[in-house]
Amino acid sequence: MKGIFAVLLCGASCVCQGQTYPDSVMMERIYATSFVDGEAYKNLRYLTKEIGHRIAGSPQAGEAVQWSRSLMQELPFDRVYLQDVKVPYWERGAKEEAFILPTREPLKVLALGGSVATPAGGLEAEVIEVELLSELRRYGDAVAGKIVFVNKPWDESIVETGVAYGLNSSQRSRGPAEAAKLGAVAYLFRSLSSSPDDDFPHTGGTRYVKGIDSIPALAISAVAANRLSEVLKENPKTRIHIKNASRWNGMVDTHNVIAEWTGSEKPDEIITIGGHIDSWDVGEGAHDNGTGTMGTLDAIRTLMKLGYKPKHTIRLVFYMNEENGVHGATRYGEAARDKKERLVAAIESDAGGFAPRGFDIKSSAEKVAWIQQHWKPLFEQKFWVSRFFAGSPGVDSGVWGQHFPNTMMFNFRPDPHRYFDIHHTDKDVFEAVDRRELQSGVAALASLLYLLDQQIDEIGQK
Amino acid sequence: MKGIFAVLLCGASCVCQGQTYPDSVMMERIYATSFVDGEAYKNLRYLTKEIGHRIAGSPQAGEAVQWSRSLMQELPFDRVYLQDVKVPYWERGAKEEAFILPTREPLKVLALGGSVATPAGGLEAEVIEVELLSELRRYGDAVAGKIVFVNKPWDESIVETGVAYGLNSSQRSRGPAEAAKLGAVAYLFRSLSSSPDDDFPHTGGTRYVKGIDSIPALAISAVAANRLSEVLKENPKTRIHIKNASRWNGMVDTHNVIAEWTGSEKPDEIITIGGHIDSWDVGEGAHDNGTGTMGTLDAIRTLMKLGYKPKHTIRLVFYMNEENGVHGATRYGEAARDKKERLVAAIESDAGGFAPRGFDIKSSAEKVAWIQQHWKPLFEQKFWVSRFFAGSPGVDSGVWGQHFPNTMMFNFRPDPHRYFDIHHTDKDVFEAVDRRELQSGVAALASLLYLLDQQIDEIGQK
Structure with missing residues (x-):
């Protein structure tokens, strides 16, 4: 040397x-x-x-x-x-929390960057699960008062992971506004992770639109998204609790x-x-x-x-x-x-x-x-x-x-x-x-x- | 999906x-x-x-x-x-050991594949450190009864690590026989590791030559090799202890x-x-x-x-x-x-x-x-x-x-x-x-x- x-x-x-x-x-x-x-x-x-x-x-x-x-x-x-x-x-503030009701089974979540907070005690609501925001239209008035859950799995088949990321990242940024337009009370987004067994939530930027309510927006880990989806298949009326304390300074x-x-x-x-x-x-x-x-x-x-x-x-x-x-x-x-x-x-x-x-x-x-x-x-x-x-x-x-x-x-x-x-x-x-x-x-x-x-x-x- | x-x-x-x-x-x-x-x-x-x-x-x-x-x-x-x-x-047998005398400061070692054992209680000897086997010649009779320590650092400058490996791997295989020819009692080889901070020893094949004594041959981690080299600079008469129980079945x-x-x-x-x-x-x-x-x-x-x-x-x-x-x-x-x-x-x-x-x-x-x-x-x-x-x-x-x-x-x-x-x-x-x-x-x-x-x-x- x-x-x-x-x-x-x-x-x-x-x-x-x-x-x-x-x-x-x-x-x-x-x-x-x-x-x-x-x-x-x-x-x-x-x-x-x-x-x-x-x-x-x-x-x-x-x-x-x-x-x-x-x-x-x-x-x-x-x-x-x-x-x-x-x-x-x-600023993120205190650690977010989310769980399934009534069992209080936890779900790993992380507020999306820019999210507003939930009420101090959190909020509870039923969940509407879709893969694509465009599917929300067919739910019409049923979206009001619910948590919109966009659960689109990562396209593993693509070699260049940046391309797979790009296929879905706009649902992260557009989601809260599109869900809020229909009266949703919160937005839950399946994390953009290339690993199907990933139980870490992935944050990332989202944005609100002037004139449309700003609703809390959280990323949920891939593993937790699968679990929530399974629970919703058994009981589509399942309610979940989420809490988030982030704020703009x-x-x-x-x-x-x-x-x-x-x-x-x-x-x-x-x-x-x-x-x-x-x-x-x-x-x-x-x-x-x-x-x-x-x-x-x-x-x-x-x-x-x-x-x-x-x-x-x-x-x-x-x-x-x-x-x-x-x-x-x-x-x-x-x-x-x-x-x-x-x-x-x-x-x-x-x-x-x-x-x-x-x-x-x-x-x-x-x-x-x-x-x-x-x-x-x-x-x-x-x-x-x-x-x-x-x-x-x-x-x-x-x-x-x-x-x-x-x-x-x-x-x-x-x-x-x-x-x-x-x-x-x-x-x-x-x-x-x-x-x-x-x-x-x-x-x-x-x-x-x-x-x-x-x-x-x-x-x-x- | x-x-x-x-x-x-x-x-x-x-x-x-x-x-x-x-x-x-x-x-x-x-x-x-x-x-x-x-x-x-x-x-x-x-x-x-x-x-x-x-x-x-x-x-x-x-x-x-x-x-x-x-x-x-x-x-x-x-x-x-x-x-x-x-x-x-x-078969490797019981875990190898090596330490500096008289402090018993441990050195991380691993028998090279194919090594013979030391005597059951281990062996102790002075150490001759070289970068290249070819340097041994100038030590002549002084090699007899000592442990030969080949301490050639990995050439980090080479992008293709396989090339760097190839530059030095023959010293691993030829070493024990060349050291034994001059009367060495054991062979200590700096691990072939691309990481300069590596304290894991790396094993690998070595070989003996018919008609030349088979002496115990061990790999020493890069970190331990640096440490031993430092100690030898302070006191070239430093003795070390090594023990190895591997055998051929x-x-x-x-x-x-x-x-x-x-x-x-x-x-x-x-x-x-x-x-x-x-x-x-x-x-x-x-x-x-x-x-x-x-x-x-x-x-x-x-x-x-x-x-x-x-x-x-x-x-x-x-x-x-x-x-x-x-x-x-x-x-x-x-x-x-x-x-x-x-x-x-x-x-x-x-x-x-x-x-x-x-x-x-x-x-x-x-x-x-x-x-x-x-x-x-x-x-x-x-x-x-x-x-x-x-x-x-x-x-x-x-x-x-x-x-x-x-x-x-x-x-x-x-x-x-x-x-x-x-x-x-x-x-x-x-x-x-x-x-x-x-x-x-x-x-x-x-x-x-x-x-x-x-x-x-x-x-x-x-």
Whole structure:
């Protein structure tokens, strides 16, 4: 190991002295540095274990902002600053409860993010179970006074779990308003979990619609959903009890955390890289999105350690409030638009810290083809990274990208198999992250950043 | 989910009725069946939790043989049989111990597979630490009476952990003989672990050489190796105590487990698929190689469930004794050679049950290129399987392949990041396997088997 390090240090100093290497050699150096000397895992441990989960507006989110800034200040960035953002602060309050009546058999539930509270003593009602919200219509007036229970099982047959998630996530966000329109008193939503045996409830954002009553909205674990469904088949008049004490605390001042590494040739052309620093208020926000923030930071640190000097300005952004409002990315986009910044490319990491598989690319078909031809071969065989397909940007880039339709965007794609087992649950903890997988992702991000900085002008000609 | 199932069942019956589908549609059916209805995970639970680890020759290995046969007999194979194999039966005996003297500070150790015992009360000696066996020469006579401690850290910089493993594994097998040649009384080997913070010792095969004393050989955890090295730096005269009670029980009768699904067009041309059923005698042999056996069996079951009728004979082989002798694969090869069988292709799974990444292919460059051109596009974007490079076969196929140099061989490659953290340790248990990753691998194996059966004659023309 010592031997390898000596080579790396030599490499770094050689780059400093203006020597250049073939891309493949630079990438070998990046990977070796990340695996041997990476700090993403160590930093993730601090973020998850010392700060913990950090919903936007919370004291923990504030602590994450200050600590992230101090991390960035320790590195040779040219500028580190906070960008003011106002976010809505939603607080869960006392632990939710739900049980079947009259046996009081418990059901594992978790309020959906943004839910209003039940009355202090909870509420009791009969339940109407459907797979799809569209089925509610046929119940007509019978919905009034009841709890609507949307129990659509995850489509296990789909390899890419993000696609299966997307098939059903709109029922989570639209559900409370659609149920309330028909007079429902609460909304119960089968958790979006890729594991059929999962007894953890998965939270996630929901929303209300002006002019329609806001009713309490809870996620129920897959196992509890199956159980409740079974009970309802035996007795459709079964009543259940639910209690939830969450509340809105109004708008709170907080920040995006930003660091800039000024380009030596085109300082006004900016490559944005980052992910969201907030999380849901369960687990530790490890894969969502501790790995995305600590990973992108470590990708830049890796290039710095190798003595790299960027041609374009590289800007690291930790967005606030992706989970329940996206106010951080909105603010970033508006500020950049007002300053007429030249945001030439963007990389986002917000799909977990599993083994890196590639990047979805939002760009013209010609540019995607150019990347497949020139960059994929650098990654594919040796580094096990092979996905360079056209696709959508991450949530935060997508939001600010509305003002920058021509920015080439890269959405980091780690392996998708395990993500939606732990997503938005108490299972999303540091221990669910593997160091080699995380640092392999750091190296993939650093390699892409390097290639973009070196060759983006060449792609731009296409 | 019910909706999807209905489609699948229709699909299956359609195939039965002789309809054919494009390969991409057949693969969608394979993946959906494996994810929704796969049994590899369930069977793996039985193998690991009810039978447990199963070193060749042990009662558990015998139980695994009988149970595997019964699993195969439940499926519509045309023939299920046991192939006699003689294997050496090595037994660990009472738990090993090691500690530093005079403090008795413990060191985590595990006898290497095949090691002889120490004297009943253990042995004590000074330690000579080297990174490489080749360094021993410079110690000359000083080695006599000492314990040789090979402490070479894992090369973390290499993405493909199997390559890093290969760089050092020969020191595990050659070590005891080379140390004994110089008069060493025991051999202590730093565990081959990809995790620098690993305090689990990793066992693995070693071997003695006729005419050179057999000395006790133990693996020491990475953490304990670091600690011992530190102590030796302070006091090179430090003595340690080790004790090991393992023994050889001679040759034992056991079996390969084989099932055949006869081809409808070319029954004499055989595609072999399988992996080894034995394991080391620690943990539960989950990734090594419960996933390989249960996965290949489930790949065939998936095709059967879809009503598929193979053109060539598909032969499932659970090899005995891959870990310490490869006698099962040797026997399989000799029997096939003697019968002049036509083994046209082989698939082996023995690299864990992590997310499938592809297959290493042993064949001509032309055939590999043909597969990259025709099959890779079927797997790559939709199913996240993209590695179809020339490479080596698995250990068992490699051994019997010596008699069949023209057999096209496929070595299943799951994600490599986590394998060598748990390999050959008490960490290799059922809980380390993810259901979706495993069933995704089953689908990849079934898809390759299907494509081979359909198109191998076409590749053969190249």
